[in-house]
Amino acid sequence: MVPKSFKYYIFTGLLSILPVAATYWILLKLFQFFSTPGAAIVEFIFKDKVPKYVPELAGFILTILFISFAGMVVSNVLGKRIYAWFEDVLSRIPVVSVVYRTIKQITSSLSGPNRQAFKKVVYIEYPRKGIWTLTMVTGESINKTGEKYYHIFVPTTPNPTSGYMLYIPQLDTLETEMSVEEGL
Numbered sequence: 510m511v512p513k514s515f516k517y518y519i520f521t522g523l524l525s526i527l528p529v530a531a532t533y534w535i536l537l538k539l540f541q542f543f544s545t546p547g548a549a550i551v552e553f554i555f556k557d558k559v560p561k562y563v564p565e566l567a568g569f570i571l572t573i574l575f576i577s578f579a580g581m582v583v584s585n586v587l588g589k590r591i592y593a594w595f596e597d598v599l600s601r602i603p604v605v606s607v608v609y610r611t612i613k614q615i616t617s618s619l620s621g622p623n624r625q626a627f628k629k630v631v632y633i634e635y636p637r638k639g640i641w642t643l644t645m646v647t648g649e650s651i652n653k654t655g656e657k658y659y660h661i662f663v664p665t666t667p668n669p670t671s672g673y674m675l676y677i678p679q680l681d682t683l684e685t686e687m688s689v690e691e692g693l
Contacts, residue, residue: 540569547571611671614647614662615693630692632683633661633675641683643692650676 548568555564582588596613600606614626627645635642648660657679664672685692 540565543572544569545572547575608671627662627689627692630685630687630689631659631661632685633663633677633681635663635675643685643687644675644682645689645692647674649679656680 544565545568547570548564550571551559551564551567583592596609599609627647628649629646631644631646632641633644634640635644642663645662645664646659647662650658650660652658658676659679659682661675661677661682662672663675
């Protein structure tokens with residue numbers, strides 16, 4: 510048996526620890542993101558009268574309650590109208606509208622009643638012949654001659670919330686076995 514080198518052990522250790530560390534870091538950042546708004550309120554009210562972890566924990570709980578309340582408000586008729594008005598305002602702001610629509614389409618495809626914003630995943634030859642790109646089908650149509658087309662969203666890197674909308678003949682696509690969630 511050939512003895513393993515120190516570099517091998519470092520590399521193997523890094524590969525085994527990295528997923529755990531990345532998961533911890535992402536969860537920590539999510540907790541901080543959700544606890545910060547509420548923590549500021551709790552710290553303002555109680556000043557230094559509570560242990561340090563209490564404002565963060567209370568802030569996290571308050572933020573989750575606020576998000577739940579927002580969901581409850583937007584679920585009724587009046588809330589839907591207010592939200593539609595808010596979306597209309599956002600759609601009129603040049604840069605904001607593009608970012609908002611893209612993020613809205615992606616989140617809608619993952620949850621809620623509009624779960625089918627992305628219907629399936631296909632490959633297309635893009636940006637040139639011989640290069641295949643993973644894309645999301647957002648709809649279908651038929652032109653005047655009867656040719657079937659896919660409405661395709663092509664995500665860009667490094668930010669997959671932005672991308673291109675293309676209309677491609679279905680014959681020019683390659684079907685996949687991949688689910689929309691796997692494609693995202």
